[in-house]
Amino acid sequence: MAVVGAGVVGAGTAWHLAQCGYSVCLYDPRLGAAVDSDQINGNRNGTSASLGVLMGHVYRRHSGRGWRLRQRSMALWPQWIKALQTFEPDLRLQSPLIQLADDDDVLKRMQGLVERRKGLGLQLIPAMDNPVPCLGGLSSLRDGRLEPLMLQRALRLAMATVSVQQHPAKVRNLKRTGTNGDPRWRVETGEESCQDYEAVVICTALNSDGLLAPLGHERPMTPVLGQVIDLELKDGPSNWKNWPAVLSVQGFNLVPKQPGRLLLGATLEPGAEADPSALKLMLDRLGSTLPWLKSATPVEHWWGLRARPVDRPAPLLEQLEPGLLLASGHYRNGVLLAPATAEWVQKGLNRSSAMFTSS
Structure with a gap:
């Protein structure tokens, strides 16, 4: 075939x-x-x-095909990773993934997820100022990322x-x-x-x-464009101790890369052409929460299309x-x-x- x-x-x-x-x-x-x-x-x-x-266990819905597919994939990924490590020994699921609550309503929904999904590695995190100021959030020990x-x-x-x-x-x-x-x-x-x-x-x-x-x-299918910026930080974290593998804030994903470096990405643009202003949008929207992003220097910038069914x-x-x-x-x-x-x-x-x- x-x-x-x-x-x-x-x-x-x-x-x-x-x-x-x-x-x-x-x-x-x-x-x-x-x-x-x-x-x-x-x-x-x-x-x-x-x-x-990989956002499998933090998916908001509790039933339906999307939930079943995510759960099945998250059950299969450990087997796939083990087999593929024969060829790339450093391939692994980097975890945890943390989502921060934007407001009290979101935090309540997160509390509901933890109660419903006992045994899936979900935990609530309290309000904090460090490493990121927030009302609280959701930590998923079994979600995270794979290096693509x-x-x-x-x-x-x-x-x-x-x-x-x-x-x-x-x-x-x-x-x-x-x-x-x-x-x-x-x-x-x-x-x-x-x-x-x-x-x-x-x-x-x-x-x-x-x-x-x-x-x-x-x-x-319609194209939706995602962008990623590799940032060099002038201020802010000098290392990534106490940081998760993926931090999701206001729909943006932050991935620690190496000391003083951070990947920031989101899928946010309809259409097939990258809009340079989207870079500024990402940094501006997060700047009030993470002010040290305002002084960060873009080292590399890339984008790619996602196919969204109509x-x-x-x-x-x-x-x-x-x-x-x-x-x-x-x-x-x-x-x-x-x-x-x-x-x-x-x-x-x-x-x-x-x-x-x-x-």
Whole structure:
């Protein structure tokens, strides 16, 4: 079968399917370069542009598909990390994640989460002045972040050990072939001979609709741009003692990097073009809480697009017809939901037809 798109969702799905015995070909033009090849370019691909934040247990909803997917992914991530550490020994879940309450109402909701989710590593933190002044907040010992570039490198190395064929080519078209009783899917790249597959899994975010529309499937997605600033601090913390791996304040994520350095990121802009004023917005909005951010110097700045489904909840996990699966539109949670998505694809293939055989 073919998997189209080699971000963390596509690569993770290809790796998982190959481990389950499927013969897998992964298509993405980015496979022809190292995962960190766009580090010199501010415009990065979705996974590389992310901070790799995992907000599984602090999710506000208590039921529904989104909650189930998050819980399943958080249960699978320790297994994935252990397996991937063979290739990147330093890969680990950096924790905890702390969310600060903006007001008393938010703090009450946090108290409710702690009461409902006993055993999931959630704790209330009291009002404090140091390291950050706040009314209080929520600490999640099992949430945090994964370093996204390290994760992608590990997945590429892991795929090589289970014989995933990696094609550095852009898929331009999909065509139905075969018969009603034995459907096949032709993958056309324009750069090499076409190949037919028993199944195709589309994990191409904003490019998904371009492949689906000619087949009669409309799944529009809108771009939402996230930005990250690597800041050098002139004032404020000289080290990160007592700081969490991720601090979430007013919808922004702060990630300690090294002494005197901090990553600040958020997904906040509709559209596909980075707005320079968004940098000032991030710093200004947090400046009243963290005044030392006002004197920080940007060392590096990058951005990337997230695919948000239109009029449908994220992510889009659908079997559109026999052998055609969509696993895309994860919006801000591609890294978080990669394991649960891969498992969903594998189970969907197992259920769809006995014609999908292990190889």
